[in-house]
Amino acid sequence: MKTSTASTLQDKTYDTLRHWLMLGRWLPGERLKIKHLADELAISPMPVRAALQRLAAEKALQNTPNCGVMVPRLSTDQFDDILANRILLEGEAAYLGAQRLDEDTRQQLVRLCQAMDTAIAGDDVKTYLDANELFHLQLYRASGSPLLLSLIETLWLHVGPISNQLHQDLAVWKTMNDAHHSLISALLAGDAAAVRAAIATDLHTAGSYLRTLCVNKN
Known part of the structure; x- marks a missing residue:
């Protein structure tokens, strides 16, 4: 039951952040802070971190050394x-x-x-x-x-x-x-x-x- 609940929360968090990206909630080059997003969503940092990494794996976000996760700039x-x-x-x-x-x-x-x-x-x-x-x-x-x-x-x-x-x-x-x-x-x-x-x-x-x-x- 706990695993299912955690999975549901991670999926919900991912869907929310994905939708915010599509709507242009953040600008190119903007750094996304896990704690800030977790506080905004009133959840723990863990599902936020997992959602951001999932979006980075899809190349919708970018992992940048010493900066964390950022919104990429398109060429x-x-x-x-x-x-x-x-x-x-x-x-x-x-x-x-x-x-x-x-x-x-x-x-x-x-x-x-x-x-x-x-x-x-x-x-x-x-x-x-x-x-x-x-x-x-x-x-x-x-x-x-x-x-x-x-x-x-x-x-x-x-x-x-x-x-x-x-x-x-x-x-x-x-x-x-x-x-x-x-x-x-x-x-x-x-x-x-x-x-x-x-x-x-x-x-x-x-x-x-x-x-x-x-x-x-x-």
Whole structure:
């Protein structure tokens, strides 16, 4: 029973820290302190340490000598690779999801798009990122492929930290919902191919700016 309980706590801690990474809770280069996270989660350091090492093994975090666990900085080559795969996988998930969405979920996407408009107008990055994540998750879940969604979430782990900096360029920030509006229009028109294209546009729009925040190792 104790082993099962400890395992459950470790899994829960891992899921929480993984989700925080995807949402950009921490910035590239930021050091993650075990005690601070344990205090924040009101748990002992052990499951936090295990979760961080698990994320480091997945290369979502980085073990750095004398510094502990840190959020890695992406190179431009790494970012380009991630973006290309996101367009492939998320485009396919959106294409399949667009054909299978029920009406309630379709209307939820409309409301989330409106929520992102409000967040951008109020310069509320956290609310935007939360709504954006749910918007994409709801669409991709409708694809009916848990494996496809799992692969997409793995890629999100690597870009979450820099995604939290989208608001730093006002011109980019104000356009972050444009592709979502195009997606909604395509969705309501029953045009799955246009939904896929809107996802590609969305990723390219954010990616063109986020790439400038990466490290050029060439």
